[in-house]
Amino acid sequence: MIPRYQKILFGVLLIASIAMAVVLVRLREKNHQQMLKGEDLAPTVAPAVAPEEQVTLMVANDSDGTLVSEAHSLPLPKDSEASARAILAKLLEIYAASGATHPVPGVARAVQQVFLLPAPVAKGAPNSAGELAVVNLSGAFADGHPSGILTESLTVESICATLHANLPNVSEVRFLVDGQQRPTLAGHADLTRTYLTAELPGTAASEGSKP
Amino acid sequence: MRALGNLRLRGMHTSEPRATGASAAGVLICLLAAFPFVARPAMAQTPNGRNSGRFVVVIDAAHGGDDNGARLGDAAGGQQGGQASEKSITLAMSVRLRSLLAARGFTVVTTRESNVTLDSDARAQIANRAVASAAGSACLSLHASEAGSGAHIFVSSLAPTAPTRFAAWKTAQAGYVERSTKFAGVVNSAFEQSGQGGGSGPVPATLGRASLPGIDSMTCPALAIEIAPVRTANGKVIADVTDADYQMQVVQALVNALVEWKSETDGGADTGRGASASGGGQTP
Numbered sequence: 454m455i456p457r458y459q460k461i462l463f464g465v466l467l468i469a470s471i472a473m474a475v476v477l478v479r480l481r482e483k484n485h486q487q488m489l490k491g492e493d494l495a496p497t498v499a500p501a502v503a504p505e506e507q508v509t510l511m512v513a514n515d516s517d518g519t520l521v522s523e524a525h526s527l528p529l530p531k532d533s534e535a536s537a538r539a540i541l542a543k544l545l546e547i548y549a550a551s552g553a554t555h556p557v558p559g560v561a562r563a564v565q566q567v568f569l570l571p572a573p574v575a576k577g578a579p580n581s582a583g584e585l586a587v588v589n590l591s592g593a594f595a596d597g598h599p600s601g602i603l604t605e606s607l608t609v610e611s612i613c614a615t616l617h618a619n620l621p622n623v624s625e626v627r628f629l630v631d632g633q634q635r636p637t638l639a640g641h642a643d644l645t646r647t648y649l650t651a652e653l654p655g656t657a658a659s660e661g662s663k664p
Numbered sequence: 665m666r667a668l669g670n671l672r673l674r675g676m677h678t679s680e681p682r683a684t685g686a687s688a689a690g691v692l693i694c695l696l697a698a699f700p701f702v703a704r705p706a707m708a709q710t711p712n713g714r715n716s717g718r719f720v721v722v723i724d725a726a727h728g729g730d731d732n733g734a735r736l737g738d739a740a741g742g743q744q745g746g747q748a749s750e751k752s753i754t755l756a757m758s759v760r761l762r763s764l765l766a767a768r769g770f771t772v773v774t775t776r777e778s779n780v781t782l783d784s785d786a787r788a789q790i791a792n793r794a795v796a797s798a799a800g801s802a803c804l805s806l807h808a809s810e811a812g813s814g815a816h817i818f819v820s821s822l823a824p825t826a827p828t829r830f831a832a833w834k835t836a837q838a839g840y841v842e843r844s845t846k847f848a849g850v851v852n853s854a855f856e857q858s859g860q861g862g863g864s865g866p867v868p869a870t871l872g873r874a875s876l877p878g879i880d881s882m883t884c885p886a887l888a889i890e891i892a893p894v895r896t897a898n899g900k901v902i903a904d905v906t907d908a909d910y911q912m913q914v915v916q917a918l919v920n921a922l923v924e925w926k927s928e929t930d931g932g933a934d935t936g937r938g939a940s941a942s943g944g945g946q947t948p
């Protein structure tokens with residue numbers, strides 16, 4: 454014969470374990486719903502929602518050493534630094550495509566960041582309203598870039614000209630690679646200097662709008 | 665710093681050239697060592713200058729030693745001349761160009777004759793020392809690349825300024841940009857006329873401007889010449905940079921350009937710098 458107190462203890466333990474199972478299932482469901490909500494808010498989805506805008510890309514051509522202006526429409530983030538990064542990413546995507554006029558191997562996140570700062574004012578010069586764009590390229594992009602004066606200069610010039618075409622306030626551009634200063638892009642183009650957009654060479658006639 | 669440089673220079677300039685003894689030279693050396701300035705050729709003129717009154721060509725074979733430059737020979741799938749590094753192609757072209765120019769009576773100075781590491785400042789120093797008392801000069805930095813087509817001719821992207829007595833080291837070329845641009849035109853037309861009679865056709869050439877640390881410090885009409893494979897309109901490689909015949913065609917075009925540039929310089933445009941007209945070269 455089982456004593457009474459043992460029957461009561463068994464009943465209490467049974468009720469407690471059922472209650473714990475119910476709470477566990479509830480918590481799991483709640484967590485799963487929270488996770489789904491979090492995914493919806495992830496920034497990777499945001500650009501697809503952003504409206505498409507017209508941008509001007511200054512696309513380099515190795516065969517004659519020129520920059521050709523091309524109109525494209527892109528979904529752009531509202532923030533101007535993020536938008537500059539998206540525009541340059543599109544430019545480098547064109548260079549990575551097969552049959553490009555200026556072939557440069559593509560890498561993920563070739564443009565890590567673009568920072569927009571007030572341009573330093575030279576002594577004795579009138580206050581400039583210009584902006585300095587600091588373009589932080591990835592080390593993998595620089596390491597994979599073809600070596601040569603023409604090809605490296607065209608990459609640098611097309612980045613500077615594209616920034617200036619879409620953000621006319623940008624008057625100066627500096628480059629970093631993985632957040633550090635690097636002497637050259639791939640052995641030739643000087644990355645230690647400040648490039649002035651006013652000194653960029655002339656560009657060829659523009660082509661029609663492209664998606 | 666600029667004001668001090670000018671002040672010291674004026675003091676130097678008023679002294680008799682023949683009285684410029686060891687002490688004065690010492691002051692000049694100290695001044696140059698203390699400040700990143702470079703003296704104009706007319707200032708450095710000495711009676712015992714080896715290149716005094718001559719037309720001097722400086723050939724800089726880019727890269728070398730630890731710096732291999734670009735990896736070349738893949739454009740035509742290694743079909744023409746196999747694979748090579750840029751440093752060895754520039755050196756081979758420098759050696760050929762030097763011997764062809766020497767045969768025509770040019771005074772030639774090269775920045776390197778072997779596989780050694782040289783930084784851009786050392787190259788500019790060799791060039792500036794060589795042209796210091798020359799009557800006329802031309803400086804060529806040779807490169808090779810897989811990108812683009814034909815010969816790429818580059819002039820410094822520095823904004824042209826009037827030549828000054830002392831120029832900042834990093835921008836010394838600014839006073840020569842106008843003459844470098846003229847020289848680029850001569851080289852460009854030599855490429856247009858190259859290959860005639862050989863059946864290979866002219867080497868297509870493009871003119872451009874670039875920021876080049878070595879060239880930017882040179883006190884001579886200076887160009888960077890980058891050779892790339894010759895391609896058809898649809899990108900097919902006709903001649904790769906490792907192709908010896910193509911290299912020879914480029915070198916021959918450069919020789920013709922230098923003969924033309926020397927004759928233009930002898931014509932008076934470049935002789936107003938105190939030295940007598942060239943006696944070293946022979947025009948063909």
Ligand SMILES: [Zn+2]
Nearest residue numbers: 726733807808
């Ligand atoms: Zn090179």
